[in-house]
Amino acid sequence: MKTIFVLWIRQLLRYGRSKSRMFGSLAQPVLFLVSLGFGFSTVFEKAGQGNYIEFLAPGIIAMSIIFTAIFTGMDVIWDRQFGFLKETLVAPVSRFSIMFGRTLGGATVATAQGAIVFLISLLAGFRPVSLALVPFAVVIMIMIAVLFTALGTMIASKLTDMHGFQLIINFLVMPLFFPFRSNFPFGGIAGCFIIYSWNKPAFVRSRRFAGSSYRNEPLWIRS
Amino acid sequence: MNSIEVHNLSKTFGDIEAVKDVSFDVKKGEIFAFLGPNGAGKSTTIKMLTTLLHPTSGTMRVDEKDPILHPEEVRRSFGIVFQDPSLDDELTAYENMNFHGLLYDVPKEIRQTRIDELLRFVELYDRKNSFVKEFSGGMKRRLEIARGLLHHPKIIFLDEPTLGLDPQTRNHMWSYLQELNITEGVTVFFTTHYMEEAERVAGRIAIIDHGSIVALGTARDLMEKTGTKTLEDAFLGLTGKKIRDDEAGKNDNIRMARRVWTARK
Numbered sequence: 001m002k003t004i005f006v007l008w009i010r011q012l013l014r015y016g017r018s019k020s021r022m023f024g025s026l027a028q029p030v031l032f033l034v035s036l037g038f039g040f041s042t043v044f045e046k047a048g049q050g051n052y053i054e055f056l057a058p059g060i061i062a063m064s065i066i067f068t069a070i071f072t073g074m075d076v077i078w079d080r081q082f083g084f085l086k087e088t089l090v091a092p093v094s095r096f097s098i099m100f101g102r103t104l105g106g107a108t109v110a111t112a113q114g115a116i117v118f119l120i121s122l123l124a125g126f127r128p129v130s131l132a133l134v135p136f137a138v139v140i141m142i143m144i145a146v147l148f149t150a151l152g153t154m155i156a157s158k159l160t161d162m163h164g165f166q167l168i169i170n171f172l173v174m175p176l177f178f179p180f181r182s183n184f185p186f187g188g189i190a191g192c193f194i195i196y197s198w199n200k201p202a203f204v205r206s207r208r209f210a211g212s213s214y215r216n217e218p219l220w221i222r223s
Numbered sequence: 224m225n226s227i228e229v230h231n232l233s234k235t236f237g238d239i240e241a242v243k244d245v246s247f248d249v250k251k252g253e254i255f256a257f258l259g260p261n262g263a264g265k266s267t268t269i270k271m272l273t274t275l276l277h278p279t280s281g282t283m284r285v286d287e288k289d290p291i292l293h294p295e296e297v298r299r300s301f302g303i304v305f306q307d308p309s310l311d312d313e314l315t316a317y318e319n320m321n322f323h324g325l326l327y328d329v330p331k332e333i334r335q336t337r338i339d340e341l342l343r344f345v346e347l348y349d350r351k352n353s354f355v356k357e358f359s360g361g362m363k364r365r366l367e368i369a370r371g372l373l374h375h376p377k378i379i380f381l382d383e384p385t386l387g388l389d390p391q392t393r394n395h396m397w398s399y400l401q402e403l404n405i406t407e408g409v410t411v412f413f414t415t416h417y418m419e420e421a422e423r424v425a426g427r428i429a430i431i432d433h434g435s436i437v438a439l440g441t442a443r444d445l446m447e448k449t450g451t452k453t454l455e456d457a458f459l460g461l462t463g464k465k466i467r468d469d470e471a472g473k474n475d476n477i478r479m480a481r482r483v484w485t486a487r488k
């Protein structure tokens with residue numbers, strides 16, 4: 001228990017202290033919210049699809065959680081290279097509690113990040129359909145955060161250097177973002193559709209949580 | 224009674240034989256030195272003893288337990304100062320110590336007093352709330368030494384502990400370790416490539432080269448065996464005069480790469 005707590009706290013401390021990282025990971029969702037939001041909203045409304053922010057916000061929130069979660073999970077790489085991992089590996093505690101503590105810590109950070117983006121999206125005009133659905137949304141946010149922190153940790157445990165890290169960002173994280181149909185009203189890049197069907201669980205969650213009312217899928221995109 | 228027993232230990236990485244058929248014993252309460260040039264296999268041996276690496280073949284006992292079969296019990300019995308840095312740069316000196324104490328289950332009151340005592344000893348007490356990333360190399364080393372001793376280990380492994388320390392700090396550290404060795408009977412196993420250090424503090428010395436122990440005994444034994452007057456001559460006589468590659472640059476590259484990466488992000 002103590003081990004889990006120690007590694008959980010450590011993740012929070014590291015995150016809270018690294019201001020550049022905190023703002024960096026907030027800047028991206030805000031940028032998307034603003035640029036996509038204003039860019040597409042007129043077209044979207046002209047097409048009779050309702051409020052675009054309503055459609056966009058859940059996707060942006062999910063995206064920011066996924067990004068933060070994967071990156072925090074991948075802290076293991078830095079710990080390996082800066083040596084701190086060895087300190088935990090020679091400690092008389094189970095490997096499971098080390099990884100569990102780290103994952104919980106990363107997931108907490110990612111959920112908090114998602115909550116902040118949610119608040120920002122409220123400023124941008126996002127209105128959840130019903131307040132009663134917000135707690136449900138939080139549960140889903142936590143689930144996404146845990147899942148992707150664990151995924152990041154798992155990948156990072158197998159990697160030994162930065163080169164692999166870059167590869168993962170290009171081939172795993174970015175494709176996770178683009179096919180989020182809740183971000184782009186009309187698909188856009190043809191290649192995404194293949195990944196879309198693979199990515200559907202994340203997508204479905206992103207659309208459901210935050211109680212977004214948007215339901216209809218264009219026929220040509222159904223998998 | 225032996226603190227460490229090693230029989231026919233070998234480790235190969237691909238076709239590099241890092242450790243070849245090494246056998247030795249370290250008695251309880253002994254100060255034992257592994258002396259050898261770069262790439263001799265010193266760190267690899269320590270990693271196997273401390274449960275970080277599995278040997279290719281051979282058997283080991285650390286505090287009478289097998290590190291492969293009972294890693295958790297073995298981990299409880301030793302403290303270690305690694306050759307490479309192992310601190311969390313983004314935490315303070317105190318937090319690094321406290322986290323270590325929590326991981327090793329040191330009771331709260333003992334933890335607080337012992338952290339203060341050790342930080343005073345390594346002269347970092349007034350910097351205890353500074354972030355480790357602001358420390359110089361020598362300060363980090365001192366903090367790692369303090370941390371390795373926090374949980375009262377029965378055996379302390381030190382992998383080139385005095386690398387990069389000034390002579391005063393080196394002296395100070397060794398007199399503390401020697402005192403701990405006498406008063407609490409802590410077994411000290413250290414590696415070094417400074418001959419005078421091995422000669423001055425170690426009871427027995429194993430000279431290791433190309434993965435094999437070429438000689439083992441007190442400094443006097445080794446000099447007698449080679450018919451030389453100083454340990455330095457004995458060492459050169461046993462290992463030859465060829466200069467070895469230094470691998471020290473490796474971590475600096477990583478640091479650079481991270482800096483570039485974070486700047487870009």
Ligand SMILES: Nc1ncnc2c1ncn2[C@@H]1O[C@H](COP(=O)(O)OP(=O)(O)O)[C@@H](O)[C@H]1O
Nearest residue numbers: 236239241259260261262263264265266267268
């Ligand atoms: N993880 C590894 N993979 C491949 N070779 C290694 C690895 N670790 C050590 N070696 C090699 O094993 C040899 C012994 O290394 P090491 O034990 O670090 O030497 P020392 O600590 O005595 O300087 C060296 O030739 C080194 O290159």
Ligand SMILES: [Mg+2]
Nearest residue numbers: 265266267306
């Ligand atoms: Mg070494």
